[in-house]
Amino acid sequence: MAKEPKPEELLKTINYTPPKTGWMDTPVEIKPGMFCWGAKAKSLNTVGFPNARDWNPTEEDWKLPDNWQEILIEGIRERLSKYRSFRLFMDICVRCGACADKCHFYIGTGDPKNMPVLRAELMRSVYRKYFTTPGKVLGKLAGARELDLQVLKEWWYYFFQCTECRRCSVFCPYGIDTAEVTMVGRELLNLLGLNIEWTMGPVAACYMKGNHLGLEPHTIVNNIEFMLDDIETITGIKVTPTFNRKGAEILFVTPSGDLFADPGTYTCMGYLMLFHELGLDYTWSTYASEGGNFGFFTSNEMAKRLNSKIYAEAKRLGVKWILGGECGHMWRVLNQYMDTWNGPADFLEVPKSPITGTVFDNAKSTKMTHIIEFTADLIKNGKLNLDKRRNDHLKVTFHDSCNTARGMGLFEEPRYVIKNTCNHFYEMPDGTTREQTFCCGSGSGLNAGEDMELRLKGGLPRANAAKYVHEKYGVNMLANICAIDRAALTTSMNYWVPAVGVTGVHELVANALVMKGEKKRETNLRGDPLQMPEEEPEVAAGAAAPAEKTAGGKANV
Template sequence: MADDLAKPEELLENSGYKRPATGWMDTPIDIRPGMYCYASNPKSVEYVGLPNPRAWNPIDEDWKLPENWQEILHKGMKERLERFRSFRIFMDICVRCGACADKCHFFIGTGDPKNMPVLRAELIRSVYRNDFTTFGKIFKGVAGARPLTLDVLKEWWYYFFQCTECRRCSVFCPYGIDTAEITIIGRELLNLLGLNIDWIATPVANCYRTGNHLGIQPHAFKDMMDFFIEDIEEITGVNVEPSFNRKGADILFITPSGDVFADPGTYSCMGYMMLFKYLKDKYGFDITWSTYASEGGNFGFFTSHETMKRLNSKMYAEAKRLGVKWILGGECGHMWRVINQYMDTMNGPTDFLEEPVSPITGTKFENARSTKMVHIAEFVADLIKHDKLELDPARNDNKIVTFHDSCNPARGMGMLDEPRYVIQNVCNNFYEMPPNTIRENTFCCGSGAGLNAGEDMELRMCGGMPRANAVKYVHEKNGVNMLACVCAIDRAVFPALMDYWVPDVDVTGMSELVANALIMPGEKERDTDLRGEPLPGKEEEDE
């Protein structure tokens, strides 16, 4: 964590709404270190053929924009107004009632009025009024219109990269205005000028080339999985060797590469491997991983609709090449919004796949009959319901668990009860956070939508403050020491957030908890969980 980061008490102190002395249109932009991510690396931008690759720095005066940048943006806005009814309506109908204001974790955490969803949208709406509406053209400032100047552009950049597209505001908006949609289109416009952040641009380029955000090449991907095989064998005595890129498998499995790469996501990855081995031995389950489609997440979604489509295309392409029947997807947040609301539309139809049926229970996943992609939580919930998994939840007894609904599965899909059902079947100690902070009201981790970099740590700690506070509440009240989630970004960012706000809480994935409880055929007596921590009752033997 950055050394110069303020102490938690200071951030908390600072978080209240601060009303600037000047109106928002007259308050100059101040790009503050700790609150923004570094600019995109030109090589990454170039690799995927996006506009204006060059080295630039957000805190420099000159952003090295193309000569006619205003014209490009005007044209870009016009095109998007014609393409997205959402954009046009959201530009027109906001009444500025303010119901969204204190729903945003960034506004709660920073107190910066431009982090109210309504003002974030007004940043772009003011330009829309100026360029595209009769009243704006006639009455200018009085009608809330302003021309697109360099300062306005910088404001767009700063604040559209202070939004995690979590959609919490859209739940409360009486017209369903979705700031995520506005941010998505805002970022798409910024990308027309090459104004991305590197934490998005480089994963995009990596994913395009190697199949995953982290740029793991196929042989290395297999190497990393080999480590997990060794670890699992050490803990359970079972060799779970998976298969890769195997033609003719029944099912293709795709999960975010973050799970392969860093703790504690790796334990969830081990969880998948153990589950598949269990199902293979017991029921002849036939699944393959892919190194080409080795990324469930999609940072293209944080770049532009087109980039999202380009990266997402690999899932169906690989399923087709391998000749599988359907696709199973791992735990990830925005991945599932893309799959649920975009994938089939962009890259379907999927006439080469079959409607997904669980080969073990015979359950037809009716809700996925067109995309042909099923979520691991849906799949496992069905297995447990049909009593197909032999489980020993007592192995998780030293974990007092709460569940964080990741924004996208909650508000862009509605997968709320499946993971809860699974977790409550593999853990004996489960407590919910307060109702205003879970399910459709869930608070973002504060680092989603590509903002999980290191240099914007203050922003992340501010944005994650409401979530952390709810965790702290159950930590103090119920002794919760484990925050479970079904999202790879959550798993990557929560350790830092917990460390900062609620130091005694660890982070886990659903599949890790499942694998801890799963009694594998032929396993030895386990002494530790997947992390090598002693199981409940085995602590003393350990000494």
């Protein structure tokens, strides 16, 4: 064993005294499995980002410009004058510690610098040194420190160990949102070309080709055609979507992950089947083929540049309104940023469901509706013929995605849809759902392969709650409305609770959906045989009261 101190020594160390060195004097150690590779010159050049060069975070030399300190200090100054959130959050923290153990990365890693308060102090300490009188005069005594290379590396390491999930901001008495600090931190790092390739690659691809995966138009069409073949095999129905079609009523935009990787593809098949069944007059776009926005994880400006395509395409195609697929950070952006950046969308109309006539007043200005709102409305109005028994082999729980939870408040709609498509639904324990939901551990562009240990650690709090309902109720499926969740939770569950699968909500909808003229279904969308009783399907047409089987999920065992 590498280091095994004698018992007496050990007992001394179990005195639990805090580290001898304060956090300012504990240098950052860049550990394998805990960071993502640095962005490549090629990706940075594509979008015109500064200091484009190939670099390796584990090497001593990060190939920084000579005046990097000056660039950062000026960058901070500029952002202090532009963002009240940033200025305020630099000033008002009282370090009460309420946020300390609320971060999934802190819970999973135990690293004190993953406490939200300390993550922000990494930045505040520099702010004090260069922008406040006490900091200038008293220095360390006032919690101020010089911006040196160690500090810079620490910033890089820890601002890319935050998924901007905003759970801490729920508990902060002043609403301090670490995501705001992380976002500014990443923008500053961006000024020196210190991005990660896992976000910069998709950003560059999205800029040039319209989506993160870099799918070219014919590939998008091909991909969807493959799904159409599968749908035909399963249902006997030929679905015929259109692309870049002018004059359609609705433009549909979804994260490109759904086009490509399982299990997102099944969710995508769900959209295709639902829209076909409704006879919806809608079109896909190959230009605005990305709902998500990895630009949001580099800089505000980049996010705006990528986001602009959605309104531009809606205008070019002359649609009336826009429908958005299941995604997390995509909806934070659409709800809180899009209209401000690229609006007003006065060339569109307030979204109105052509099937039910419901007008979505809550999207009066953005003209963009979430598909889960759209589908919940369909079910409420009895427009869908759903056979819940087809999902009887599933015991489902719902994971609230950070961004739709804390950046929007989309709680009841997905639950309503799930309860109307599945007979068995169980909530995870209080304190782990809704506004207090735990991040999947891979959000904000951290779902790379090389930081797998970080992701699994950060995913533990969520997986732990899922494990609890798995053991207590036999839950075997974790539903969610986020493309990153579908990819990341699949991996996390596979490690922590292998018996629990991951699904998008519209996969559940499509499996339950009895389509006009379909053949008898032998399998579900994943190709697994359906285990259905022989008798006639009892049709639960829409508005049937959702049979709530939740046991409340209270954890007081």
